[in-house]
Amino acid sequence: MPSAADQPTADFSWSAEEIRRVGHEVADWIATYLTTLPASPVFHPVPTDVAERLLAEPVPERGERVDAILRRFESEIGNYPFGNGHPRFSAWVNSPPAVIGVYAQALAAAMNPSVAGGNHAAVWIEREVLQWFKSIFGFPPESMGLLVSGSSAAAITGLGVARHSAATRRGWDMRCDGAHIVDASGKPVRMLVYETAEAHSCHQKAIELLGIGSAQLRVVPSDGELSMRVEALDAMLTADIATGALPVAVIASAGTVNTGVIDPLPAIADVCAKHGVWMHVDGGYGAPAIMTAEYRAELAAIGRADSVGIDAHKWMYVPVDAGVVLVRDAKLMRDTFSLVPPYLRSDDDKHGVQGPPWLSEFGSEQTRPFRALKVWMALRYFGTSGYASLIAHDIAMARALAARVRASPDFELWEPQGLSIVCFRATPASIAGDDDATDALNQRILAAVQLGGEAFLSSTVLRGRTWLRSCIVNPGTQLDDIAAVFDTIAKTLRSFS
Numbered sequence: 001m002p003s004a005a006d007q008p009t010a011d012f013s014w015s016a017e018e019i020r021r022v023g024h025e026v027a028d029w030i031a032t033y034l035t036t037l038p039a040s041p042v043f044h045p046v047p048t049d050v051a052e053r054l055l056a057e058p059v060p061e062r063g064e065r066v067d068a069i070l071r072r073f074e075s076e077i078g079n080y081p082f083g084n085g086h087p088r089f090s091a092w093v094n095s096p097p098a099v100i101g102v103y104a105q106a107l108a109a110a111m112n113p114s115v116a117g118g119n120h121a122a123v124w125i126e127r128e129v130l131q132w133f134k135s136i137f138g139f140p141p142e143s144m145g146l147l148v149s150g151s152s153a154a155a156i157t158g159l160g161v162a163r164h165s166a167a168t169r170r171g172w173d174m175r176c177d178g179a180h181i182v183d184a185s186g187k188p189v190r191m192l193v194y195e196t197a198e199a200h201s202c203h204q205k206a207i208e209l210l211g212i213g214s215a216q217l218r219v220v221p222s223d224g225e226l227s228m229r230v231e232a233l234d235a236m237l238t239a240d241i242a243t244g245a246l247p248v249a250v251i252a253s254a255g256t257v258n259t260g261v262i263d264p265l266p267a268i269a270d271v272c273a274k275h276g277v278w279m280h281v282d283g284g285y286g287a288p289a290i291m292t293a294e295y296r297a298e299l300a301a302i303g304r305a306d307s308v309g310i311d312a313h314k315w316m317y318v319p320v321d322a323g324v325v326l327v328r329d330a331k332l333m334r335d336t337f338s339l340v341p342p343y344l345r346s347d348d349d350k351h352g353v354q355g356p357p358w359l360s361e362f363g364s365e366q367t368r369p370f371r372a373l374k375v376w377m378a379l380r381y382f383g384t385s386g387y388a389s390l391i392a393h394d395i396a397m398a399r400a401l402a403a404r405v406r407a408s409p410d411f412e413l414w415e416p417q418g419l420s421i422v423c424f425r426a427t428p429a430s431i432a433g434d435d436d437a438t439d440a441l442n443q444r445i446l447a448a449v450q451l452g453g454e455a456f457l458s459s460t461v462l463r464g465r466t467w468l469r470s471c472i473v474n475p476g477t478q479l480d481d482i483a484a485v486f487d488t489i490a491k492t493l494r495s496f497s
């Protein structure tokens, strides 16, 4: 017997009144969540019994009432976040959502278009957002791009075009004949991709997926600051080209995820131009800093790249996911992905049903979400000058943390401190010179801090050693948070001595 709480299982259409009632409840929850987060513990894991209960649940057979579903959300989901958004959270590169982006996501879902193509607003908004990104990052207006899930997808897309471009120059039809290029005499041609050991792992994944293979990844030495040694890149390219290998791309970081250091982009662009090699910039974390006065010049050479990936869901505070890939050569991008016979191409139908060339011709996805709306609304809301001050604030907070570390005899600061990332480690005199003990101590500190609920940061490995890592991409983080985070870490260290 169905209980009174059950409702008909196929009640698809809601009345306007019901939509409003539930919407107000959801908005209430969001308002409470976002404004009380700073007073909650930064993080606590999902209790074992809750996780086990979730995994043990059978597929719902009868529909449940919406209020019951919302209560489940509140008690078992909404109260176990990963900590991001909390002003004392600075792990990985995870930012809080701009509230307008939260609502934009609901509005986009209400329209629920497939943004494969066509003459509807979502297509034009995505194209407008792409024009804005081209303008911010110095790409020509006739270049192309797409909104994608993130810099990982941007890497697959950008490096996919790079691979197509390199193969085509060798007279090889990659799309038809696959990734095993052979030259005129039937000898295999080795494709190569260049990056430093500091480059994000998503590029290795992309290279494996593109059939190039990680053995073809050439690791360019980095200097003491962990940024690319360009004369080494130049020499490697010269030597590899002399052997008949085919360099496909050089990956340069506009802010590494480990330390925030920026590879020497103008010099890398020069070397790529000299050898005719594709330059892909990984701007997943740092690229938005181009909007600040301080980093505008240093990041300007992003505009010389052949492709770039940017994560608006990181340092532009747009809710996940909101990645952007830009590709300088629009025709090459379309030639890499388009699977529409030429007689169906829609170049001449800007004002008809088909609209401008379909976005699905420029990437691997067909049905695509209306990601652009949240980016469009956030950029309208903040403007580039608003972003400049929010990003500058995050950088100032990182420098404040670095200053505290520098002032403490028990801690060592990784220098140079890059963008809004601070790497540091406890180096108490009692274990001075013992690297293994120092690694172990910092791992213990990290685990205790992460579970303690007062602060949350992550760690990384630099030159083979464990460092604590704080990446501040939260405009809500203030000086008292920085002080509290550092004090928590220092207190944890003392508790171990």
Ligand SMILES: *Cc1c(COP(=O)(O)O)cnc(C)c1O
Residues within 6 Å of the ligand: 093, 149, 150, 151, 152, 153, 200, 202, 255, 256, 257, 282, 283, 284, 285, 286, 311, 323
């Ligand atoms: C996050 C990040 C990536 C990967 O991007 P996703 O959005 O996670 O796919 C690549 N590079 C850098 C520098 C990043 O911060």
